[in-house]
Amino acid sequence: MALLVQKYGGTSVGSFERIEAVADKIARAVRRGDRLVVVLSAMAGETNRLLGLAKQVSAEPASRELDMLLATGEQISISLMAMALHKRGIAAQAMLGDQAGVVTDGRHSRARIQTVEAERLIDLLAQGIVPVVAGFQGRCDAGALTTLGRGGSDTTAVALAAALQADECQIYTDVDGVYTTDPRVEPRARKMDSITFEEMLELSSLGAKVLQIRSVEYAGRYNVPLRVLSSFQDGSGTLITYEDPAMDAPLVSGVAFRRDEASLTLVGVPDEANVAAQILTPISDAGIDVDMIVHTTTGAGKADFTFTVSRQDLAQASALLAPVVKTLGVNSLRTNEDLCKVSVVGVGMKNHTGVASRMFQTLGQEGISVQLISTSEIKISVALDEKYLELAVRSLHNAFDLAKGE
Template sequence: MPLIVQKFGGTSVANIEKIRSVALRIAKKKQQGDRMIIVLSAMANDTNRLINMASEISKDADPKHVDLLISTGEQVSISLMAMAIKELGLETEPLLAYQIPIITDNNHTKARIKKIDTARINKALDKGKIVIIAGFQGYTEEGNITTIGRGGSDTTAVAIACAIKADYCEIFTDVDGVYTVDPRICSNAKKIPKISYEEMLELADSGAKVLQTRSVEIATKYRVPIHVRSSFKEDIGTWVVPEENIMEDTIVSGVTCNINEAKIAIRKVPDKIGITAKIFEPIAKAGINVDMIIQNVSADGFTDLTFTVPKEDLKKAIALTETVAKRVEAGKVEAAADIAKISIIGVGMRTHAGIAHKMFEALSKEGIGIQMIGTSEIKVSIVIDLKYAELATRILHEVFCLT
């Protein structure tokens, strides 16, 4: 019998009616003979509501206390789902992270999964039960509740699928697959039937919100297929699979637009060995992800250093950067939040020349200036002024024939 992990996001379980609808879908699949593990997010907007409540109480709440609070949303959704499935005559085993347990590190609000004990899950499956697991949350070896960051239920689901050696993991969401571009920006976006792990990882890392980046990293490592599909339709979605399972590579598979990045620049950094490492050390220790980095050519013994961080971490990153800039005797620190990161991604870029030139030329014709450039083997990313974000995205989607 196939062993399947299914994850349903917040919009899929937003209210009682939708919970009942998902329960019927799960029951139908179970009746086909599949062994099933269900991972749930909190009901839509529950996590935001809890975060806002915490902010009202304290502007500088202990992350450990925040995790204790915001992890409760998933407890509600798995309880209601267990009741709904029970009403359909099927047995369930709802489990919180500590009951499994899902062990994480101690990095509260952004914890990483270290290991998962599958014994209790397997025991329930052997009894023919549908296992329902709270996503987003973990448990430290010291006995504290953690959460694993925004979109963390994706990571929970894929990690469970890998640990339990599931045949595949289905991610049910409010979109019916992975598209060549955000359909809200380009109405002629096309659904991608199959995409490689590597491309999906770059898409997720560049701002596509269909899957959390860490979930794709885990799937890539353990080669578990992911099926991204709609909670509200029966249509086939997008399969995320090894590259060798895709018949032919397209040059560019997708364009992403990320408006959740900010830029920090440090002027007149002494051009000495080890200075750059000293600058980024406190940022790394704070768990802030630095994406694009540009260091200008040295002049008169000084250089400028510019990098991007998530907009939600900007305030903390500025404070850390200003402190370390004084320590290394650098100049002023400047920041800008009105930027967008636009990326083109495709495994075919490995074997085709001139892709970056085509990208830059198309944007220059529209008078769109480029502030930063970053590349990987299958991606070119640029930072531009926020006001051009959607225009640039539409231009590149058309230029690379993704319509």
């Protein structure tokens, strides 16, 4: 008799067959006695189709109208899912974001949920009706339709779970949980039964794209038990926990990576306080995400300044730096466009030294040279020549004994 919020992503409702399969899954849970709120994304491909329509009409569509256009994607999938549930004799009601009480701020295309007025959901649940809610959307106080940005359906699910004090928020996706690393790179990768909130944040920001990062933060803030599981097969998935890690938490929980990185190095910048801002402001003003940043003093009031961006942003970033190079009297601007990033993540490393040394030892034994290093409390990231990516992931996965159970 649990109260569950279940969110199904785009691939989980990407075809009529998938919609029927998910409806079967929901019907089984309802017949078991669980009370369910279902949150859906748009059918896979639909959001891109709609963006394509907008691009046909306008190179720069207004975000207010773009939100209204994109919101139809979820509206279609909830309508169809409610019909599929009715066919199975399950009382269900399709609900738009605002009908489910999702109130956001007015920032179109990247709105944030301000509050959930859950009375209507509570009322439907009391009547034994399954609310089937459009994820990714809400309305702001001014009455305009808003969207939460890509992946926002996860956030909708977490927000509803928080408002309803649900027993669990279950994110159904096309993978059966969170793995110690990508099984396509290391076949011995192991699904984790649980992972801490902090580790999940590091893993998802590092490219293990299982959950939208904002939804994980939201779940952490409101202490919502969050579980990632597969809509294609049975299984208990991975639970994201918020407890303090046990004393015997593993040093390292997983190995994450990201391809298609590039670096820019300004050789011989003045070693002054405001140099970093001068270099990075034009980059971030252009909407380019900067990831790793390294600043090395080379003596004589000079320093080298290196940062990484996505490979696709390299050309634009180089162009943006041209005037800065001139202003700062930099010796040269060097770029490297064949990088990847590999990270080891684990709450256990907070209280232990030795993770970094074991990491560099392992990579060194394989003849892999490290270009850049960046660390946080629970992760160590290195930038490497991309050709070494698979070798680095597999050797680190093995060095930290991730293939065996906890």
